[in-house]
Amino acid sequence: MNHKFFNYLGLAMRAGKLVTGDETVLKAVRSGNAKLVIMATDASGNMQKKYRDKCGSYQVPLLEFGSRAELGSSIGKDERVLLAVTDEGFARMLQTCQAK
Template sequence: MNPKFGSYLGLAMRAGKLATGDELVLKAIRSGEARLVVMAEDASPNTRKKFRDKCKSYQTRLVEHGSRVELGAAIGKEERVLIAVLEPGFARQMVACLGVHVEVEHIE
């Protein structure tokens, strides 16, 4: 995992600007609160399809980065497969430090 990306995740967690877990991330996507969804690279095929489709239909950025263990460690929790970043500033910084193209290009 990119160290800067992990640091930004930790900062966002301490600031209370993350949602984790399938249901909370799905709720954040549907409500429009999610500015970026981070999915573990080792997520199950069903989870990958479900959240790729959901993010595409709601025009929410999605990146696959790190393993479930790395994502959990970055936010000081157990393994995490899905994390929604709720703050646009954190989302922009995370995408910028990865330097990758994401599936949907919308952040306010």
Template sequence: MNKLLNALGLAMRAGKVVSGEEFVIREVRAGKAKLVVLAKDAAKNTEKKLTDKCQSYQVPLIRFGTRQELGKAIGKAERVVIAVTDPGFAKMIRQLAQ
């Protein structure tokens, strides 16, 4: 779990992370998002919207951590959803999540 948060922080410092619901949806639609990380304490409406969007655009989605943990990992305030735009970071984070 800690390694996954560290990997998110590393991706953020590399400029390969987008956070915030509207920004993430825009990246998914544009085909730039390689992985979406959704906080376990996300609202049901947000969860459904992102799950449906990721399924229709075939972007992997993982449920992980709380909004506080995700925000802290990328050095920002609470974040419910994060998109990783780099295929290498996305692969590494998916492997750590298993």
């Protein structure tokens, strides 16, 4: 488990640089506000296909990382399947951290 990654997610949430939920994340991707989309590894097959396609066509990086429970607890919420990072700095930190 990558504690740094989840800590950074919590920081991004407190800074107001995260949006969650299917419709909100989709809106952020379409508007260009999403700098990174994080999807739980246990998301449904339909959800995975939808966001791989959307992020691919809008050229938004997509990370599949952590379970629903891990993503939710790291931001102080119930289970979350989708998160969009709306800040370039946080997006870069999370991608770098996840790659290690």
